[in-house]
Amino acid sequence: MDYATLLQLLDSTVRLATPLLLACLAGLFSERAGVFDIGLEGKMLIAAMTSGAVAAISGSVWIGLAAGIGASLVWALMHGIASITFRGNQLISGVALNFLASGITVLVAQAAFGQGGRTPPLSGNARFGAITLPFAEALRDVPILGPLYFEVISGHPLLVYVAALCVPLTWWVLFRTRFGLRLRAVGENPAAVDTAGVSVTRLRFAAVLIAGVLCGIAGAYMATALQAGFGREMTAGRGYIALAALIFAKWKPWAALYATLLFGFFQALALRPDVVTRVTTLDIPVPALEALPYVLTVLVLAGFVGKAIPPRAGGEPYVKER
Amino acid sequence: MTQTASPAIELRGISKAFGTVQANKDITITVPRGTIHGIIGENGAGKSTLMSILYGFYRADSGQILIGGRETAIPDSQSAIRAGIGMVFQHFKLVPNFTVLENVILGAEDGALLRPSLSKARKELARLSKEYGLDVNPDAVVEDLSVGHQQRVEILKALYRQAEILILDEPTGVLTPAEADHLFRILSGLREQGKTVILITHKLREIMAITDNVSVMRRGEIVGTVKTAETSPPALAELMVGRKVLLRVEKTPAKPGKTVLEAKGLRLMRGGVELLKGVDLTIRRGEILGLAGVAGNGQSELLEVLGGIARAEGTITMNGHSFTDPREAGIAHVPEDRQHLGVIMDFSAWENMAFGYHRHFAKGALMDNRTLRDETAEAMKRFDVRPLLPDLAIKNFSGGNQQKIVVAREIERNPDLLLIGQPTRGVDIGAIEFIHKQIVALRDQGKAILLVSVELDEIMSLSDRIAVMCGGRIVGERDPATTNEKELGLLMAGVNDEAA
Amino acid sequence: MQRIPRWADVVLVPIISLALAAICAAGVILAIGQDPMEALNTMVVGALGSAYGWGYTLYYATSFIFTGLAVTVAYHAGLFNIGGEGQAQIGGLGVALVLLFIPWPHWSVALLAATLGAAAFGALWAAIPGYLQAKRGSHIVITTIMFNYIAYSLIVWVLVDVLRPAGQAEPATARFPAHLGLPTLTEIPGLSAIFTDQVPANVSLFVALAACFAVWLLLFRTPLGYEIRAFGKSESAARYAGINPTKIIIVTMMISGALAGMMSINNVMGESGRLLQNASEGAGFIGIAVALMGRNHPFGVVLAALLFGFLYQGGAEIGLWTQIPIDLRVVVQGLVILFTGALDHMVRMLLGLFFRRRAA
Incomplete structure (x- = not known):
């Protein structure tokens, strides 16, 4: 494999890893607070459709982004009401909201645009364009690093950099702020937070809503940056891959970045079976490449690649004991 | 001010x-x-x-x-x-x-x-x-x-x-x-x-x-x-x-017979901690062996091992034979944590009456629920369980009545050895007396009983022999007639008599 | 919280959940500028108004009974099996292999063999997450989701690279021998008087009903079922009672997977006559809604499966005859799962208020 092909692969790795990363960090906030979130997929999907539709109508990608985040927040709120307020089963709530998003996106997009459940193609200000980082052009001719900077690091839509910035930000919030301390505590032992006079409900809602915002950005990225518009089921299981990456990353922000980059790389590979064949000289079927993140996750879950210990109070609605 | x-x-x-x-x-x-x-x-x-x-x-x-x-x-x-x-x-x-x-x-x-x-x-x-x-x-x-x-x-x-x-x-x-x-x-x-x-x-x-x-x-x-x-x-x-307490239980002196259970060198590790550090134990027919100790010193784990819930290093024999299924070997077990171990709270009284013995109620491939229900009704009558409703979910009975059902179930199987942990935890006074009488009556039929309790009074009044556990070991054995709370307390604290 | 009578819990809670789901769905229809009454009318006429419609409703219901039972069995052991979809697809592979590579003389023996093949493949596919849960503590929900995707990839590979006949463009197996086609309700003596038009509902329906009875026997009348239910309520207590958790988890998941796999006799053997990509069409997921709606009781599952059969056939009619996309049925499915599975406490609370007022 030549250097140019590698750069191409890495470039699409970054593009494909971005929604995974945002969703993974969303899951991280929610699960660190003790609320399982299978509904990352649904939140991304509803955000993708809403942002795609609103950007198409308004002609502004920013309004589209805001609408996408708003829609995702509605889903997050429903998850919070079901699993925090009414102490429902968090897994079932997530599954239900995924189906709801899957159906409603098509219904609404079809009603609004009549294009078979798609939103109209976006262009110009209705879409996030690529940003060229400073000196990218100038450094292009520096051997090895120049093209790497130009091709892989530079030249992505804004939201890619936003997602990258979310990693240190998440780390800082979780481990350096009062809110982070309480959030981590509520996922480990909510009774400790409650008896310390802090509302478990409010903390968990905050975490779930943060997850909503991040999934909203992820969905908007799908429809207005990665693609030019929403298409039916366009998230294609990315919410679940993000969940897998979260487990792989053992609920840690920096590890989440590496895990999603790895899974993004697999997705990039699956798009280029020709490269895989050339490099391995084996005829590896595309489905095998597509299944790789899932197989890897199963291996991680099984403890063959390091043990993943989830937050202790995860999945359990908090009920005060006497 | x-x-x-x-x-x-x-x-x-x-x-x-x-x-x-x-x-x-x-x-x-x-x-x-x-x-x-x-x-x-x-x-x-x-x-x-x-x-x-x-x-x-x-x-x-x-x-x-x-x-x-x-x-x-x-x-x-x-x-x-x-x-x-x-x-x-x-x-x-x-x-x-x-x-x-x-x-x-x-x-x-x-x-x-x-x-x-x-x-x-x-x-x-x-x-x-x-x-x-x-x-x-x-x-x-x-x-x-x-x-x-x-x-x-x-x-x-x-x-x-x-x-x-x-x-x-x-x-x-x-x-x-x-x-x-x-x-x-x-x-x-x-x-x-x-x-x-x-x-x-x-x-x-x-x-x-x-x-x-x-x-x-x-x-x-x-x-x-x-x-x-x-x-x-x-x-x-x-x-x-609300009345004078007679914690002393009426009982005649024990007439111990031959050994029922013998355990040697029991060791148990859990999460990197050694909870049992080589426990030897013998229990004979017709005696109540009381196991005293501060909670968390291995008594619970010992019960779990003998009851077959946890697996430990070492040998255990019943009537001289090793065994795999404790119930088949004649060991009945009233667990310490009744609500989390002893019963399924959502199951009815009659379903709980088969708990652990459900395979005994199989007639061919199916369970003989009719017989089970009849037997339950009868046992509930004998043990004065109220209300006398075999179909009621066990969570709707009081603690004392739940415990009576569990004790009834375990005694019904006519075991050679009864393991009984915290028999009166969360049980009202009336039921305590009833349960204590049942334990003594079982002993008088020549059965062996291992009693674990954190209530020293209960151990002192029921036991024929007292073993004290501390730090995963049995640190001493005493005759209830000649010992006192102070001596047992020192043993429980790990202060050995030789050293003291 | 106010206790509600048992009959209300069994009957009213699902009905109210369904009503809430219906109201929300009507809201969605209104929001996209369509008429909910017209939608309902189209659904009822299309799914229940004719023997032809019933033929489709029952066909869908057959699949949903199997997948609903699969979720139900796992639920009683405290396991949430979201992997029904993958298990059904792999079950379909079992059916295809049995029918393509062994020459069967008659559909009846072939049905028996295909049922076993489907069950075995589904069971095996569910056994792996079961084993990982029991032995390695891997969360069954996540692993079964992963296994859905792995199954999907596996089937794509098998259909594209392995079982696709030479010269065929479509990713699918060859057709099964014609004489192994299952009799549809049109071809069954007695029923043929009612079902005059060709319908996809076939003899698998009776296998499904038999499976339902068998699951009821298993759960409530056998020692194994007793152990499954006890384990589902309390793992520590089950251990005390000498119940082997590893065995229960793996066996339960295998039974669950077998039931999910068995739906393939309905769609793969009965309807399409060959294995296609994505043959189960989401029926594995609908099993979750069916089990929740049926309160995880085998007989409740039959009723809920009928309801969802109606919803699916009706939804298809809506997609055909109105401006509302067929995806409405996914919305309703999501709403039913939400209200019966996640907001059940809310529904009970509402009912509790009602009963308290009545008692006062």
């Missing part, structure tokens, strides 16, 4: 009902500043409910709470903390993977950033540790600490929040006598500094050892408040149960 003159805390006519159950009824208590006040009562007497009201978990239906002479509403824990109330729960409310420091500041941070809070807390903690003899490493991760140290973290948490009133709920249940003594020294120190302590317990010994005044609760009511110096354990016990 009026505050110095007024009592630290005063409850006036507190009442609380859950549905038709009156958990607290017209509770009135006055606790003077700088004293240790005991609240004693049996399980279910309403002590926990009262404390939950004081800490803002429940709101009282009626009544007033006065803190430092001023009426104070406590709608939530935040208000309780603000009012200067600190609570040390029986089950600690700590975040296991946080450090001591992080646990202490949780909920009491200064500002949105952690760093200043942590450094401030570090200084404050050093001061508190010195002042009250609460020695804890602030950077230790809580899950690595011993139970005694975790309890100190809880006390530090309260003190860090400037608690003036400290409530401790059954604080010694998980402590060794030595740790308990240390705790009492800490509490005395707090009293000297002018703090007020409320100690909730069901152990008479603790009340006598440390408190200034004591209130006795029975069935949701305060039946008396007295100065500790002016009362005695029998007098308190009488107040607790």
Whole structure:
């Protein structure tokens, strides 16, 4: 494999890893607070459709982004009401909201645009364009690093950099702020937070809503940056891959970045079976490449690649004991 | 200032009902500043409910709470903390993977950033540790600490929040006598500094050892408040149960026969901790062997191993044979934690009657539910279980009636050996007597019984032979007729007779 | 919280949940500018108004009974099996292999063999997550989701690279021998008088009903079922009672997977006559809604499966005859799962208020 092909692969790795990363960090906030979130997929999907539709109508990608985040927040709120307020089963709530998003996106997009459940193609200000980082052009001719900077690091839509910035930000919030301390505590032992006079409900809602915002950005990225518009089921299981990456990353922000980059790389590979064949000289079927993140996750879950210990109070609605 | 003159805390006519159950009824208590006040009562007497009201978990239906002479509403824990109330729960409310420091500041941070809070807390903690003899490493991760140290973290948490009133709920249940003594020294120190302590317990010994005044609760009511110096354990016990207590069980001397169970060199590791460190044990026909010890010294694990729930190194034989299925070998087991182990709470009484023996009720591929139901109805009649409804889910029976069903089930199989753990935990007095009689009757039929209980009185009155466990070992054996509480207490604390 | 009578819990809770789901769905229809009454009318006429419609409703219901039972069995052991979809697809592979490579003389023996093949493949596919849960503590929900995707990839590979006949463009197996086609309700003596038009509902329906009875026997009348239910309520207590958790988890998941796999006799053997990509069409997921709606009781599952059969056939009619996309049925499915599975406490609370007022 030549250097140019590698750069191409890495470039699409970054593009494909971005929604995974945002969703993974969303899951991280929610699960660190003790609320399982299978509904990352649904939140991304509803955000993708809403942002795609609103950007198409308004002609502004920013309004589209805001609408996408708003829609995702509605889903997050429903998850919070079901699993925090009414102490429902968090897994079932997530599954239900995924189906709801899957159906409603098509219904609404079809009603609004009549294009078979798609939103109209976006262009110009209705879409996030690529940003060229400073000196990218100038450094292009520096051997090895120049093209790497130009091709892989530079030249992505804004939201890619936003997602990258979310990693240190998440780390800082979780481990350096009062809110982070309480959030981590509520996922480990909510009774400790409650008896310390802090509302478990409010903390968990905050975490779930943060997850909503991040999934909203992820969905908007799908429809207005990665693609030019929403298409039916366009998230294609990315919410679940993000969940897998979260487990792989053992609920840690920096590890989440590496895990999603790895899974993004697999997705990039699956798009280029020709490269895989050339490099391995084996005829590896595309489905095998597509299944790789899932197989890897199963291996991680099984403890063959390091043990993943989830937050202790995860999945359990908090009920005060006497 | 009026505050110095007024009592630290005063409850006036507190009442609380859950549905038709009156958990607290017209509770009135006055606790003077700088004293240790005991609240004693049996399980279910309403002590926990009262404390939950004081800490803002429940709101009282009626009544007033006065803190430092001023009426104070406590709608939530935040208000309780603000009012200067600190609570040390029986089950600690700590975040296991946080450090001591992080646990202490949780909920009491200064500002949105952690760093200043942590450094401030570090200084404050050093001061508190010195002042009250609460020695804890602030950077230790809580899950690595011993139970005694975790309890100190809880006390530090309260003190860090400037608690003036400290409530401790059954604080010694998980402590060794030595740790308990240390705790009492800490509490005395707090009293000297002018703090007020409320100690909730069901152990008479603790009340006598440390408190200034004591209130006795029975069935949701305060039946008396007295100065500790002016009362005695029998007098308190009488107040607790409402009549003279005869804890001595009527029984004839044991006539032990040949060995039923023999265990040798039992070792059990769990999570990197050795919980049983080579236990040898023999139980003979026609005797009750009592196993005494502070909770958490291996008694529970020994029961689990003998009952086949946990697997340990070493050999166990029944009537000289090794075995794989304890029930087949003639071992019946009334587990310590009835509600979590002994029954399925959502199953009906008759379904629970087969629990563990369900394969015996198979007729061909299917279960013979009719026979099972008939047998259950009959057993419930014999054991005086109320209400006599085999179809009722077992969660709807009282603790005592649940326990009767479990005991009935285990005795019905006519076992050679009965393992029975905490037989009277959460059981009312009437049922206690009934269950004790059943145990003695079983012994008189020539069965072997292994009794585990943290209630020393129960061990002393029922056993024919007492073995004491400490730190995963059996550290001594005594004859109940010739030993006393003091001697057993020393053994339980790990003080060997040779050394002593 | 106010206790509600048992009959209300069993009957009213699902009905109210369904009503809430219906109201929300009507809201969605209104929001996209369509008429909910017209939608309902189209659904009822299309799914229940004719023997032809019933033929489709029953066909869908057959699949949903199998997948609903699969979720139900796992639920009783405290396991949430979201992997029904993958298990059904792999079950379909089992059916295809049995029918393509062994010459069967008659559809009846072939049905028996295909049922076993489907069950075995589904069971095996569910056994792996079961084993990982029991032995390695891997969360069954996540692993079964992963296994859905792995199954999907596996089937794509098999259909593209392995079982696709030479010269065929479509990713699918060859057709099964014609004489192995299952009799549809049109071809069954007695029923043929009612079902005059060709319908996809076939003899698998009776296998499904038999499976339902068998699951009821298993759960409530056998020692194994007793152990499964006890384990589902309390793992520690089950251990005390000498119940082997590893065995229960793996066996339960295998039974669950077998039931999910068995739906393939309905769609793969009965309807399409060959294995296609994504043959189960989401029926594995609908099993979750069916089990929740049926209160995890085998007989409740039959009723809920009928309801969802109606919803699916009706939804298809809506997609055909109105401006509302067929995806409405996914919306309703999501709403039913939400109200019956996640907001059940809310529904009970509402009912509790009602009963308290009535008692007062």
